[in-house]
Amino acid sequence: MNTLPQPIYPVVDSAQWVKRLGQAGARFIQLRVKDKPQAELLEEVRSARTIAETLGVCLVLNDYWQAALDEGISYIHLGQEDLDTADLAAIRRGGLKLGVSTHCPEELDRALSYAPDYVALGPIWETKLKKMAFGPQGVEKLTVWKKQVGDTPVVAIGGITLERVKPCLNAGADCVSAVSAFTGHADPEGQVKAWLAAAGC
Template sequence: MRGFYYITDRKLSSKPDVDGVREAVEGGAAVVQYREKELDPVEKSEIAAEMKRICEGRAVFLINDNVDIALEVDADGVHLGQEDTPLAEARRLLGPDRIIGVTVHNVEEALAAEAGCADYVAASPIYATSTKEDAGEPAGLELIVDVKAAVKIPVAAIGGIDESNIDDVVSARADMACAISATVTKEDIRAAVEYFARKWTK
């Protein structure tokens, strides 16, 4: 897994999440994560199914912390936070072939995720972020470097990443990076994603 990692945010987005995902995929997003904590399960499932169709054969499609919906819409996998569904439980339900990513805040959590058969980890937060109130203190680029040195699975970077610091994130050898505010809030999400996606194709 390598490239730009697009995460939806209905409250921040300039347009409906499905439209944002369509533009993100057109812009070259390698991974799309549908993150929605509030809508009812039926509506979430319908939206996820449409996103899955958009991503089919073009981008990895993951659901944030909802194994049931991931299975229902045949998503490629799920992304889990430290307080979400336990990794072992998610793996048992999803089987060996679907992708599971885990947010980590230090090397210890990254090693535990790798030992638990996670497919990638998301090092967070690299910089100060406004999209997640409980993200914690920013750890800086050192977190990417340290986690990359500790694990063999891909490492995504998340938290406060934008146009001003993406080059530093890529230089720290992040396999993927998320830039929520710098993409979902834009009127032209495709162009915004394309800017970041190009960083892995140079």
């Protein structure tokens, strides 16, 4: 049975956030870096990898599958559009674990055809972080998704707050993920601890 390192999954945009949240107890963190030159991107990835190794964090790199292979990152997370261009065979040969974003049944079927190590469903609630082509899915969809995917872990993302952690897990999610709930909070480290407590850790 597939399992994830932890039921909470912060998404951050820098190595320093990996350090802060990792020191607070997060053990499954995605690094999502956007719009940086290649040299700066690799510097950020290498720094994040070193910090993650030191703290015992399982690091996930968003989008940049070749960098993940080259730099020895554990997981790669791909959106649907990334599946069009990523070399999935190379990703598997390199031993990378794979997470895929999904928003509708067609995308879920496509994701499952690649035998991912987890699928992310979202947005569960409305999110203002980025413009979404899909409306809120609701927690009920988590139950439907989980029945369909079986042993493949389901990650809930989109509009999730501390108060929504337990409802998502109770509905069938194996893991809950967020960006601004951690990096936009006045006490990010406290949020990590509170989310872990809400998840029963």
